[in-house]
Amino acid sequence: MLTRQFIKRMILAGALLTLFPLAQAYAFIDGITGTSFQFAAREGRLSTPDGGNLMFWGFADITPGGRSTVQYPGPTLIINQGDTVTITLANELNEPVSMMFPGMTMLSSTAPVFSKGQPGKITSLVPEAAPRETQTYRFKAEKPGTFYYQSASNQAIQLRMGLFGAIVVRPGSLGAVSVTIPTYLSCPPVGHREGSGGVNTIISAAPCAKNFTTYAYGHQSSAYDREFLYLASEMDPKFQRWMEFEPDKINNPFDFSTWKANYWFINGRNAPDTMGMANAMNLPSQPYNCMPLFHPGEQVLIRIINMGQDFHPLHTHGNHMDVIAEDGNLLQSAPGSGADLSWEAFTVTMAPGKTFDAIFDWTGKGLGWDIYENTAIFRPYEYIPDHLKTFTPFTSPVASGTTPKLAAQGLPVIMPGIQETIAGPNWSGSPFLGSMDALPPGEGGFNPFSGFFYMWHSHAERELTNNDIFPGGFLTMAAIVPWPATGDNLTIYDEYMP
Template identity: 25%
Template sequence: MRRSRLAFASAATVAVLGPLLWLWQDSLMPDTYSLTDMGYADYGGGPGGSSAHGGHAAHSGTARDVTQLAADAKRPADVAVTMVARKQRFRLPSGRDFDGYTLNGASPGPTVSAVEGQLVEVRLVNESVPGGITLHWHGVDVPNAADGVAGVTQDAVGVGEQFTYRFVADQTGTFWYHSHQMSHEQVRGGLLGALVVTPASGAGKRVDVVALSHLYRGVRTINGYEGDVRVEAPPGARARVRVINTEYGVMQTWVSGVPFRLAAVDGTELNGPAPVRDTAVAVAAGGRTDLEVTMPADGSPVRVHLGGPTGVVLGSKSYDLPPLPRPAATLDPLTYGTPARLAFDPAAPNRRFNYDIGRRPGFLDGVPGLWWTINGGLYPDVPMFHVREGDVVRMRVSNHSGEAHPMHLHGHHAVVLSRDGVPATGSPWWVDSLEVGSGETYEIAFVADNPGLWMDHCHNLPHASEGLTAHLMYEGVTTPFTVGGPAGNVPE
């Protein structure tokens, strides 16, 4: 009888623990692997292409690796910058000391400024950042070799090493850059900065202000300063405030004192933006919002709030303007501005993809927890979205995870077609960082016009490190880089 009970208990233990052990074993990632070996191929209803998923070589003569997808090596740089990265204790412009990372001895790093059409060259030197570093040009549709993702488009730049990024700044607007090696740690620690590209034709006479918001140990700063940033703006002047949200959640911004226009989102100008007032604008994590105001003729100051009582105060005679509470109304880009014709037809796509975000218990690289899922699968059992150059792509992004996710597609901008089945009726709303709230569904579309291997992930960066990452892969493109390996590549 005792033997029967023991046998029964043993069988029950095996029945319970056996599947768990199998799931644990199945979740373990190799020490070194290619992103092209992960997950499963999703062709979105289009042709399978000439190269197999899983990192196998394409048919002879058709393969290009990501290092070949680069700017003209013979063209001289118009804008040349050297950035030296260090791990160190530094002093913010506000005077507070902080242990983190710097570029050229400061955080945020230097603002990179270019004129449309110029070739930008940035030489990154790692003086003392352990574990390596990269620079990703967030929102800029750079050639794939310059995308700055460790283990995908390059190896992490180790201590004593350097890497040069080259790209033509053919998009005007507000962008930023940050590390994409251990990004959830290094971005929070200060490895970031702003990038602004102005039109070749000139933007006219106006006051132009970069307002990069970042939290250092929970302290909100604007361009590294705590409290208000004061900017000279004469009466009657037109001012553009370029709001950059480097944090992991939505940041509300609003203007007190005068009406304003939402001039641009994620580096793309809106069509026919009308003046509004007593209205907030939601800026997604990683997203950018350009607000334009006309200064009062009597010299009164104007405050642009960034996430709270502090912000940018524009003025001339005085900067004495008390903060106002956040307005109850929030501007909806789905209906704001004037419609305009698109250069492609999103109603006739070559590929249709689903990106369904959920959450469930399981193992991620052997660690038990409640993890994010994509189309029901835990990483690495997630889709690799395959496209051909020139494809019109339509993607349905839905979120049933219980938390909001700011979704960021590298190398492309997508136009929002609808939210929860309601069609967009305003200006074309182009995004590279889209806040998808829990329970929301967006339809977006884009043209696959930038060959490469591109991340499509949540820009709440800890979420990306917890499995909320997929990739867009072009036919015939390969990569020689691997996650892990001698370079210790850890993109998230």
């Protein structure tokens, strides 16, 4: 597995650090950058793919030039290690709201708020903004990593209503770090540019080496090509409707013992909206999508956050993830040792309030057959031992005394006929990467690049529904996009552009 190899090499080969000037890192994950923000806490309305909609409370970026609409989840803050960040929160709701930033060094007051000043009757963990008033928070981002912010007031209600968002803290520059590519993989040409915006470059052939310039943490073992956010949350529609329609909440309180999620969100959307366009017009308050697109051999950083109240087992089809950090802390045995305590998982349990960073990659290593069938030239990161492998599978056992083998073919088995299968929307018709073939009538069609698609989803499969309707919920498809002959067909925003 390349990831494991890769982290090992990064840990052992820190000495290979070469110093190149590094441009400011790209904002690959959709979010807002800067050090001074104005936020508003507001009521909004989100759409669910079953045709419903729910009221929520969220944050809006009302900084001049900002999106200014309330959104679910709140705007993702993308800041740099060492930044001092100021956020002024304007409260447009009818109850006090606040913001807390676990993992950050607070520079503004952290004094809790008690109801009528009575000790024991805590209403907020940090100072609040009263309705129609503002509160200013200042903190220093000492450490790089994946974090979040959330309301510290009346959390039982406000967190269920959506007052939270992600924080990405980028590390200081490490310069370019050279990593050798395992020799069992074919080397892309020297000068080949990889990752979002082509920021990482193949610098030598045999032994093939690549320069990384993007890292999640201040160590080479966290280098990546592309990054994606997985922020989980859930809603019980009964509760959302009670919040919206119950006129007498004092005498008709919501029984939280009956709270049961029936909508599950990734980055504020339920499947299949998770795979829609970012900033889609029909989802004005849910701007973030979640559909990882990447190439074979690229290192994909998954920033995992659970802002809900339930555990979610995140399962990545296709390969294991390498979990390199927890709650914004690199899993290292000592400072500078790199992610030497990282662990691999095909399912990561997302606990409420926790964050993980994991690195995923895929090359098809060890499949036992050539994913490019009979393509003579080596594709970037192709697993060399399987190149041009062929098989002679049997046909049907219809006659005795004969050897009814087919001509040599690239797949070890004969595929069933298209009339024998029911194909999914992301099936190209061909088992080979970058190829397409006949599909059953009306099936397929959502795979323009003939890529390999993998469901990345909650393995608590009840969560693959939208309020009783399957499929939906906590589900998205990650896709491996074949390398184009030249250049890149994924934009710096990781969108496919032929």
